[in-house]
Amino acid sequence: MAQKTGWAIGVDLGGTKIEVARVNTEGRLEQRILIKTDVKGGPSAVMSEIVTAARELRKTAATPPEAIGVAVAGQIDEERGIVRFAPNLGWHEVPLATTLSSVLEVPVILMNDVRAATWGEWLHGAGKDYDDLICVFAGTGIGGGVVSGGQMLTGCTNTAGEIGHMTIDLDGPPCTCRNTGCLEALAGGWAIARTAKAAIKQEPAAGAYLLSLADGELDHVTAKLVGQAMQEGDPLALRLMNDAARALTAGAVSLVNAFNPCRLILGGGVIEGVPELADKIREGVMSSALTTAINRLEIVRAELRHDAGVIGMAAFALRNGAERKRRTAA
């Protein structure tokens, strides 16, 4: 049975690094440990990395954590605490929660990383005190979370929020998901890089500056470099980012009209790299969405950045950890 000790551990388990943090009930991140993910070592190596970090956080605290929340990029079975599929880790059906819980003797909860970040922004970030909000995280991929009527939407099989795979262009390019014209296929980091590479090939003169930023290697062109070139005034990069902004605006209009949020929260690497995107999206939504749907709408940037996942997981664990544990035990 979990004790009320006023803090929890949030873990953000990614394919390159693991963030393990001590977070208090106000959502303040009090200590952070960053580890390189030992993907090659498999689940047992990664779990022992998490256990070591959690024990280190425990050492400096007077009391044990109430619970541990782990955010994972992938498909999660929250009920059973299993990572069903995590492509970046190469994991299939890993019982992460029960294993960590039995070693650390604390309730452990798993969640998809994007939903965890939405919990973070909702409870302690840009969505605080709002009952109706949508987070859009545009990074390499595009994902999101929806809170409506004070409830985090999960859907029929716990996959609600795959807003990167809304079709916004009937004749658009192929996505990685088997569909075409998805928001992500036009404005996700990988898609911006794909379009940039094609443009550089087709218009070598226009693409010269962008290519030089990538040390002359077409394969090294990334969305981040496109953002950088744009901010330095490169016309091709500006055009590419304007296209991405147009796609993101169309996606945002779809979301605003369909869900009618009070706040639309924009985050992720693409937005953080080019903050002007948020202004363009705001302007586009305010001039294109239904007037009845934007009465009280605010479009803002995410606040917790890279810590949204650990703060969200810890906050969620503090809210639900003990309860979930009892249900599992029953």
Add this chain to the structure above:
Amino acid sequence: MAQKTGWAIGVDLGGTKIEVARVNTEGRLEQRILIKTDVKGGPSAVMSEIVTAARELRKTAATPPEAIGVAVAGQIDEERGIVRFAPNLGWHEVPLATTLSSVLEVPVILMNDVRAATWGEWLHGAGKDYDDLICVFAGTGIGGGVVSGGQMLTGCTNTAGEIGHMTIDLDGPPCTCRNTGCLEALAGGWAIARTAKAAIKQEPAAGAYLLSLADGELDHVTAKLVGQAMQEGDPLALRLMNDAARALTAGAVSLVNAFNPCRLILGGGVIEGVPELADKIREGVMSSALTTAINRLEIVRAELRHDAGVIGMAAFALRNGAERKRRTAA
């Protein structure tokens, strides 16, 4: 204070006709009165039409109705029982609920017609016993309702569900809503008619049969006639309906990926006129949406057809009438 008498009156107030029905707690429509809407007479004439019909239903019942629910095509302030704007009726800020309630001495509840129909399908139609569903009604316009986690989504300013105004084609044609490329602008009844007229003008030979169905009057071409021509094998009509199906599929994929419903329920005049559309949409979604989102998805046709609104409103009134009345009185 409302009595538990086991029945309620559902009203579907449209721009051409009013349906007033007696509905029991099982959602069974026991008696129906259809009236032509006296739009020219203004709110007072229309209200007196509703009052007369309600009194007629009352006459044949042993007990008074518990409540009256009125579905209106337009923007509704549910809390205050006001029709804020109903374009088909030409109404602005009409206090319909309080007026009807004071004359009939029964609690009266208002709701947007599409959301009312969603309540109908949820409580007594194709969505019965599901906690996660979406209704898509494709008629002249396209609207819908979303139930997620057992909750009807309303949004920040009560406009959630405007799924006809999701952008599905970045370079698509203008919509009536000020945006371009909306689902409705490609697959709503008015848009199908618009595209048909343009095609007939551009290809008179191909459009000859369709035009003949409209008695040679281009202005008389409707989506209904396009559906009819398609079913009679007309190649142009088939192409037009295939385009509409493609747009509806893209919209359905967006909804399935974003909300992850267990049931996607398709209704409205366009679907009822061409039932094959539901099969095409099902096939398209099952082959294009995220595999994780369609695990348990069923795509079905709406069951209550024209009665979804009155059944939904009556059912909602039976559920919430007394409670709402107390809150209003307090």
